[in-house]
Amino acid sequence: MRHMHHTLRILPATIKNMQPDNDASVTEAVDGSVSVVFDLQINSLTAVKKAVYKFAADCAAVLSTKEPNQLEVKLSFPDTTDLVDKRAVVRAFCNEVIDQDLREQIACETEATRNLILAQAFSKTSLLQQD
């Protein structure tokens, strides 16, 4: 069977429920799967992978690169998932990618401080080797 994609035909009334808060492109295939394309110059691969992991109970995901810096995530849902639930999951998934990106930024920026705090916290214990 030919794998067809089409832009969601639920505009504009319900697009608010499906559309993510970032610029990811969202399309729904006739088999019910939903593809979301992320620009890897904006969203990191790790952030997308972490979001996929978090939504494993709601949908299965296949990741593939379409073009340089274009990451496609194809989300497949259980047959029992209705359209309303599906839209909610896709929207939450895209928002989770944004959150994961922000988490990466915060972790990177605060890593040195965190190490300093932990070293200070345990400096008077035998956990740190005394040279």
Place this chain on the structure above:
Amino acid sequence: MIDLAVDKPGKFKTLENYNQSLKEGYKLLPFRFIRLDEERYVLTNDVGEYLVISQGSLPAFVNKTIEPGSGLYNDLKSKHFLLDDDSSIALELVAMKYRTKMQQVSSFTGLHMFVVTLRCDHSCPYCQVSRQSEDRATFDMTIETAAKCLDFTFRSPSPSIKIEFQGGEPFLNFDLIKWIVLEAKRRNEQHQKDVEFVIATNLALLTDDILSFCLEQDVHLSTSLDGPQDLHLANRPRPGSDSYQKVISGINRVRAVLGPDKISALMTTTKASLGRSKEIIDEYMRQGFNAIFLRPLSPYGFAIKTKWYQSYDVQDWLTFYFEGLDYIIELNKRGYPFVELYAGIILNKMFSPWGTGYVDLQSPAGLGISAILFNYNAEVYASDESRMLAEMGDKQFCLGNIHENSYEEIMLSEALLNPIEQSIVESVPGCQDCGFQPYCGSDPVYHYATQKDSVGHKALSGFCKKNMAIMRRLISLMEDDAEAKKILLSWVKV
């Protein structure tokens, strides 16, 4: 009139000095976040502080555009989410708070559970320990085994030792309990630890002799009360169908002889409990309790074999739990002080400077290092749930045999070190970035039992779903209902 703006040498810096430091911007301190709802985020940090902010404020905060001196800026600063030139002491303070939170780990094993028998007079279909009805020789702990278990117990560096007697029904081997209590006290004359004793019992076999011994030796009792008579009888059958009368009469006798604070009760939620949380709470109040621990069934023992565990899912239980929690808050608002103990544990993790010692909600998990269990047959287990799993034929968390293995062999066994390492939420997939991490844990035995993996996939985890839902509800309640917040804060033991 004194001009405070004049910059003179003295004890205090000038106002301009503070304003200048604020103008130089702020640094982020390490924190995590999670969505509370459609409009708000919860920010948390390693020392357990949390702050709820609007969705738009989070990127503004991370991008350093929060106005110094604003209400949000001051909240972020006072709760250790940001650092500016005016808060040079903050890092040391955060380190000290973190060390205080983690102090329980250095105390090491406090709770030592002795399964003195697996025999029981009840035949509860949800029994998670797979009790036995007969064969005293096979299913009772011997004095020789108990003596070795006491050797092990007093090797613990913890200054506080709690010895908890479990079953089956421990009263069926009460002679051994007496021996252990007296022998532990004799040995403690040398060790000088703070030693407590608790018996987990259904109270059906309570006698005056048992009560006298408990009074003389200051032994506490913990029992099971599942709710009103019909519910308790359905959940906890025994010959004569009198388990409810026995437990109520037992509670009253214990209170009369030992005192009102020497008996506590636990409930277990079965399918028949769903929709009846108010009746169950009313029953606890009627019996004079001022707290209840609303507990779901665990995936072990007869609860699995009889399919009682599978008879409801996490969402069903959460509906039950939140009905109960709302009712308890309503009771408090009407002037009846009453506590839901699981919420109380989480609230303590949020607001107390110390860890709670609740083994399922700590990192690393309390397996062996907070609590350890000696089974009737001399096997040593990492937790109560570990031996429940073993009774189903899976000895994954069996740490050794008290007659065959040394303290060092047991405490340094791979069977213990591996799951402990796998329960450190700071590095567990799915937990590492979670905004609720400071209040949560990663129960390796539960995840092994349900997913055959001690780490577990948290997206598929009932443990994760349950705890995240409860934490969201508690924080939402505190944000949106000032009276509820006051009540919930009264459950924190500082």
